[in-house]
Amino acid sequence: MTVELEVDDTGVALITMNRPERMNAMDAEAYQQLSAAWSRVRDDADIRVAVITGAGDRAFSTGADLKSFVNAPPEMSQFWLTQQDQLLNRGLEVWKPVIAAVNGYCLGGGMTLLLATDLRLATPTATFGLSEVARGVVPGNGGTQRILEQLPHAIAMEMLLTGKRIDAETAARWGLVNRVVPKEELLAAAFELAREISANAPLAVQATKELALRSRDVDRNTGLRLEQALNRLLSFTDDAKEGPAAFAERRSANFTGS
Numbered sequence: 001m002t003v004e005l006e007v008d009d010t011g012v013a014l015i016t017m018n019r020p021e022r023m024n025a026m027d028a029e030a031y032q033q034l035s036a037a038w039s040r041v042r043d044d045a046d047i048r049v050a051v052i053t054g055a056g057d058r059a060f061s062t063g064a065d066l067k068s069f070v071n072a073p074p075e076m077s078q079f080w081l082t083q084q085d086q087l088l089n090r091g092l093e094v095w096k097p098v099i100a101a102v103n104g105y106c107l108g109g110g111m112t113l114l115l116a117t118d119l120r121l122a123t124p125t126a127t128f129g130l131s132e133v134a135r136g137v138v139p140g141n142g143g144t145q146r147i148l149e150q151l152p153h154a155i156a157m158e159m160l161l162t163g164k165r166i167d168a169e170t171a172a173r174w175g176l177v178n179r180v181v182p183k184e185e186l187l188a189a190a191f192e193l194a195r196e197i198s199a200n201a202p203l204a205v206q207a208t209k210e211l212a213l214r215s216r217d218v219d220r221n222t223g224l225r226l227e228q229a230l231n232r233l234l235s236f237t238d239d240a241k242e243g244p245a246a247f248a249e250r251r252s253a254n255f256t257g258s
Contacts, residue, residue, distance in 0.1 A: 002026075003033035005040060011048035011202075012194040013041055014187075020056030023105055025065035035085040035092075042094045045257060048198040048205070050094075051190045052117065053101035054110075057183060060102040060126070063109025089116035089141040095206040097197050101190040102126045102177065107165070112139055115146040118209065120177040121190050122168045128176065129165030149216065151176060201239040202257040 004016045015037050017024040026034065041050045054060040078084070086092035089112045100114050102122040107129045114120060114128070130139045130147070138144060139160065147156045151174055158164055168180045181189045197205060207230045215223045234240050239255045246253035 001033060002030040003037050005037045007044070007047055010195050011046060011198045012191060013044075013047045013050040014191075015041075015050060015052040016055055017052070017061050018055040019065075020054070020058065022062075022065055023059040024054035024056070024061040024110070025063060026061065026109065027065045030065075031087070032085050035087055038086070038088050038092050038094055041096055041098075042092065047096060048202045048257075049097050049099065049194040051099045051101055051187070051194050052113070053187065053190070054103055057103055057123075059105040059110070060100070061110030061113060062105050062107045063111070063113075087113075087116075087141060089113050089146075095210045096202075097194075097205060097209060099190050099194055101186050102128075102168075103183065103186055107131060108139070109141060112141045112143040112146070114176075115142060115150060119193060121186060121193070122171060122177045122180050123183040123186055124168050124180055125183070126168040126171070126177075126180075127165050128167075128171050129163065130159055131163035131165070133161065134163045199252075199255075201237075201243060201253070201255040203237055203239060204234055207234060 002017070002019055004018055005013060007013045015034075017026065017030070017034070019025060019030060041047050082091075088094055088098065097119065098117045100117040100120040102114065102120060104123070104125060105127050106114055106122075107127070108131060111128055111130050130143050132139045132143070144160060147160065150156075151159070155174055159166065166174075166176075168177065171177045172180050211223070211227055211230060214226065218226070238258045242253050242255060
């Protein structure tokens with residue numbers, strides 16, 4: 001498999017883009033497998049959090065494997081198959097938290113994937129960039145849409161228009177990643193963060209992520225009303241009873257997602 005998915009007993013899924021010989025660049029088959037992985041994360045109730053990384057120590061992902069597409073461009077009819085092989089950064093709604101563990105080059109489609117994740121850790125040698133303008137195209141799958149939400153305008157525009165790359169420390173300074181960790185600690189740190197999240201009530205976590213992301217598209221009063229509505233719904237769940245009970249009894253909560 002080019003894209004591997006494993007789930008541990010704490011509800012954390014690890015997705016690995018496994019083409020290190022191609023800097024984890026993605027051909028058509030790899031994109032299909034990645035789409036299937038995201039769909040499983042979305043649909044599998046046993047999965048509470050996902051971590052995504054690249055195989056090897058040189059790259060997270062450099063995006064599309066351009067060589068594999070040069071002689072096999074998609075049919076024009078595929079342009080209107082907007083729901084085919086959906087990806088996290090191509091409109092698939094995954095309300096479970098996603099953590100990126102960036103272990104090297106994060107360029108092009110790798111960068112647009114990063115922009116669709118929720119939390120990000122990076123090694124000191126990680127490099128970030130959107131170089132599509134140097135290839136005669138534009139950043140796809142949300143590259144031009146999300147970056148201005150996540151970086152200051154001038155910084156984002158410089159990256160988009162020049163194709164300039166930034167290093168891990170710069171990415172951390174601008175808030176593109178949460179923090180930089182030593183290479184040998186990357187996955188351990190990502191899993192520690194994932195398990196901290198997975199210990200919380202899963203329905204509340206998913207509701208929180210959805211409310212936070214939808215806040216970009218609705219006015220404040222609508223957002224406040226949505227908060228009220230989801231809190232009312234959650235109040236009827238077993239987890240909403242378990243949380244206060246565990247607190248009162250000074251024990252760890254056993255959330256079941258029900």
